[in-house]
Amino acid sequence: METYDLIILGGGLAGMCAAVEAGEEGASVLLLEKQDELGGSTVLSSGYMAFAGTDMQENAGITDTVESLMNDLIEVGGGVNNPELIKTYGQYQFETYRWLKDHGVEFRTLQAVSGHSVPRGHTIDPHQGIQALYKRVKELPNVTIRFNAPAKRLLKNSEDIIDRVLYETEGESVIVAATKGVLLSSGGFANSEELLQKFAPHLEGALRIGGEGNVGEGLKMAWEHGATILDRQYLSGTYGFHPSANSAVKSQGLAFYKGGIIVNQNGKRFIDESLSYKLLGNAALQQPEGITYQIWDQTVMDQAVHDDPLYDFQLLKRRRLLYQVDTLEELADCIDVPVEVLSETITTYNNGIQNGAEPEFGRKSLTHNYGTPTPIEKAPFYAFESTVAMLATYAGVAVNSKGQVLNAFNEPISGLYAAGEVTGGFHGAGYVTGSSLGKCAVFGRLAVRNALKKEIKV
Template identity: 55%
Template structure:
């Protein structure tokens, strides 16, 4: 296979890479997409199914008042001000346009839910497989696009002018290289499956399950590091709370009942956290509990908030799978989940009393999630409990980029010819994480990366596949 020239080479075929590919198609440039696994999608297929957008038609239909300004403020608040503001503002600038673009391309949005970190219901639910397949089909049907699966990128190289242009990869045991005249976009995911990198940067997460995409071993981050990329957000690496311990198997069972009103207790049947905060922050507290054992506890009134088919809120499905314990009384529930009965009764009594008074004296919970919703008492039988743990699903830290998706060196200077989008980008989330912002930033910055790469292309120089 001789070396071929392309306008753009995209590494990775998840949400970021596929949105970049479709954007490239719209601009009539020649593209090569290299995916090292034998199927597309990556960890995007394991996501919680939400994308964070504001002021959309779905929100308007539900009477939800929202704005770009509210979305940006929530992102900065959840990130505790550690976010790169320029990245968050770029997200805000392009979020509604990208939502409408995705719909135009055939991605289906089903509903809006209140999810972690949002002041109003803003989690726009997709079916990841439908979204990924739709974007892939659009790109793959274009004659200017070449997809290669099982193509493992090994190194990048600069040309004589110092621009990243050459990509070396292995496919079917053979080595190849290709030239990207206008840009290389790294969109290959994070490192949730790399024990080497997790031990180096997040030893505090040793007790968390490892359930990210199997290809998420940080190779894209290493490719950028070799070219001089800087790093951001590594001190804020956190696991995700809400998974059943069986999630390290083929089924990634997750339930965020606490955002519908459940409380969270440890093995001593004591609350230890404000249940309305980010599930990333809850995860940190959960790993500090005895043996990492925690439970979500709720009643029938909260159980009625189950959302059929929702990846995070379908509690009835979790019950049918045998992952939730059900009991007619709190005393019976304490026996089933093996926590001290007296302590559980006292915890529930104290919590209910505080809810009735409107003041959570222990942890200051005043909402269901972030600034939305009102807590209710846990008093209507039957009662439910689910053992819940922390998982390393996505890393949300990585290489530094600017608002144009250009990879930056330690001096905040762009590395010519190198762009990045998706999970491996650092600086956007800061110290926390807002549900839906990962898939959202993947789509938004995947498109931005292409626009930046091709903005100076002379039309006469465009490659068109014959």
């Protein structure tokens, strides 16, 4: 039987960071990837990564601290995230940012994004990031990647340690052994109707956008061996996609984080738009007919960011997904809401934010505690029909800060590690943008380090 130090299941960001880290430590590694290419949901993502105290922030004149990042993660997560994981993220996030840069991952821009008190969204091109890590893997003779090789089962030895993996290749079932551990990095289950219906029936109306191979096989394999599954109750979609969006053409715009508002088919706001777009998503799905529109004016339009996955409103216009008109009357007509109600909604909102806080939902900032909303008053006006998409499933196996998968008694399941979207416990009840890719990189590396019993110096 083929035997390696480590077997890694899945080649997204978590698996690739783990493979490079373990390979550079001299471990023999087999990474099994179900698809014929790397990347999973990672390469579909907007590429935001949440780090604090970086040179990019310093150059932009932004003061930030690890404590503030950790506080935001806990506050947005409703205080139900595992504090041990948050602390570990805080401890290793900056070292991980430098490690990624040292390994050729290019950071491009810095943006204010959901859930952060300061601009902390460091963008990468996720394709470039995965390719940079793949280039490094190809230089490491001790790391093998096998494509079209879905893992099917985890096998235990007589001492109750997971030490083998059953996978399929070219129609055959093959068993491989790992002496130091098996790492699950197989992503979430955004493409599993079975698991979504089981865990999150309230998301039935949401679009599905996620890695093609992400159907929760890793989760099920760990579940079979008694892994605890956390955060099912917090599964939520992401708001801000045009109803025509899909994995290939995502058409997302978050004008509300630059000062837009969101109204329903009755022309009424229904939430504080500065909240996490996960919470906005839950509320949007409950609106009449599930239809909502982002509304903004030229002041917001002027803040569009070219080539940014979340803020390139001009691209949405070029795709003919926006209504652009000169008066609110015409706007109401376009989206078929009562004109007097829409005018009243906007007048109340404008008056409120100009007086410090708007009375209906208490909006005070653009995103979580950051930025000052501006009145919607400068023509032309824009409307973008928006809905919710299930992108990433932040419910998954319980892990400790070493990446060991835990059973119902919080005891490690010997030999089994997990990192990335297959894990739960990190985000809690709400998601902070960039913290998923961030956690993949931080915990992917930490898990294999722990399996190899080597520390990372920070």
